[in-house]
Amino acid sequence: HPTVFPLLTTRLLNTGFVFFVGSLQKGHYRFQFTQFAWTHMALYLIVVQAHFIMNNIFEGMIWFFLPVSLVITNDIFAYVCGITFGRTQLIEISPKKTVEGFLGAWICTIILGFGLTNLLMRSKYFICPVNDLGANIFTGLECEPNPVFIPHTYSLPTMPLPNLTPSSDSPTSTSSWSSSFPTSLTISPMQFHILAMSTFASLIAPFGGFFASGLKRTFNIKDFGDSIPGHGGMTDRMDCQFIMGFFAFMYFQSFIAVYKASVGGVIEMAITGLSAEEQAEVVRGLAKHLVNQGVVGGRVTEWLGENLVLGRGAAAAGAVGGG
Template sequence: MAPKRSSSGSVAQSAKGHGGKKKHQNNVENGSATVSAPETVQDKATNAVMEKEKKKQNFIVRTVWTIVMIAGFFILLAAGHIWIMALVTAIQILTFKEVIAVANEPAREKKLPYGKVINWYFLATTIYFLYGESVVYYFKQVVLVDYYLLPFATHHRFISYMLYIIGFMIFVSSLEKGHYKFQFAQFAFTHVTLLLVVVQAHFIMNNIFAGMFWFFLPASLVIINDIFAYLCGITFGRTPLIKISPKKTVEGFVGAWISTIIIGMILSHFLIKWKYMICPITDFSANAWSGLACDPNPVFVKQTFAVPSFLVPLLHRKTYEIEPIHFHVMVMASFSSLIAPFGGFFASGLKRTFQIKDFGDTIPGHGGITDRMDCQFLMGFFSFMYYDSFIATHHLRVGSVLETAIQSLTLAEQMQLVSSLHKYLYNQGYITDETLECLEKIRS
């Protein structure tokens, strides 16, 4: 009996084994088994081709849009200051939109009232204040003599403050129980974004008022540095620079610094020969073909400098003539290479915080506006501060005199000032007797 049980058990096991093999064979035939080795290789090859095609398409899109952006930028640059100012304003608003959208995603889920409205209200208030300050400062002779603009010019800061207070009251009124911490975090994030994006971008606007050179050169230095940081990094980059951006290398960082200084000085050599670039804005209708003229800032005029004693044997001369702007370009190029990139590192840290690849898809193949402008804001702010501290010629403006006369003198004193000025011009032979007599009749 035992051998029989053993025999039947063996048969059963054998049948089970054959049944398992047959089942496995059926599964293979039906395609339910693991893919064979040749199929795996084929899939890998297909995936590689698809990935290569995807990279090729992305490269084409990126290249086309790079050309479009460069061409569009130079068209606006030649069209005039007002178009470049419109471009900066658009970039300012779009960057704010992209950054705020990153933090606003949870707000949509919580369905909190007025969150988006408050953000845009604070943006509008900030732009009104900053742009108004610039217009009043640079165009006092226009806004202070206009009947309708005068109240806005003289009370601009008070109006801006009251607009902010209204927004503050709306925010406080929108606070909901259980969401206080989140709402105050959003409020703080909005103000930090306004400071880092809108306020810094506004100083780029002031650079345009000072002359197109102070807008174009700093922006170009950042682009030049970015290009050469990439080229130097892939050529001989070995040492990691900063943990937040693992692909950045010390060699690329230093190589880009040297390259930016050299190319920046060459670029400035050609730019200073063009009055359209170096003249401050006096007319919004000016463009590259309008024949803009001015007395150039002393930094654009050649001056004689003593050659350091240790370089005399090499240069065979004791003095050298050069425009001082080239020394300033070296400083600006150093900032764009050594400090401005930290704006990009800051943006990278922010993206990692919110676990996103790009701030948006505004520019096909390039991501969002913020991804392209993160270093430009820092550079633009520095350029204004450097220009205002070391280069600007602070002389008395017509607008400043007019502002003092309007705000500090009575009507009788203003008439006396005008009469005295007319008498001076009459004595110099610039106005006629009839004009002077007419003025005296008005006074009387």
């Protein structure tokens, strides 16, 4: 049950904490607290961040695939721009990182982010929330797209500029010129959101990698693993993805998610959380609203009012007779 699970998790955490404190032994404090720190760091970087990344997948594959692609793109172009024209060292803990590569990768990530977003938005498989775990790109998913994927037309300010055609009033003079620019722009709001996500993937997410580099140097290890020759392990390749996944989740929930109450959920809440009198009041209120909207006739409110009153009277009479 969703209300029991957090309580159970908290109790298990508190139990583990009590056992840890009770197991502390003199002469082993440094080792024990080091293991304690490693455990919680691993939980934060793997379990907690993976939880947010999984939530992104359930909201639509684009919210997983796009942040991951932005980080990979930024990593690639930071390397390319760095070896091409990098001169100034960015941060001491990672000597090969340069300011030029850092900024060049930012620009490239924004440009490619626009193109990738435009491509992914065309597929319902990427933009539809995951309601069926057996669905795939060939099953023909259908859903109502999030408003950020629907193109909008925005008005642009007019900017009168000189025209190359000489004025008829003064053919021999360089008269005032005029030129027309587009007065509107049709674009999906998602293209604006990708600016924020690309900027985060370029300017903030790399510091997750710098943090991992500092952590490895603290414990005098070169890499977290050796499954990828020359590149360490999978964790070494995913160090920037953890912070990006968390940001993508928070950004989606804050600025993009659309919260809609389902009919079944509202009815269940009314049945389980309201008394009979309160439920009757809800029915009367909805009836008045529908009458004002022209959906139903005015007789509905009269009929409901009479029958609800009679219902209360009959219930009261039954209670008296039973007594």
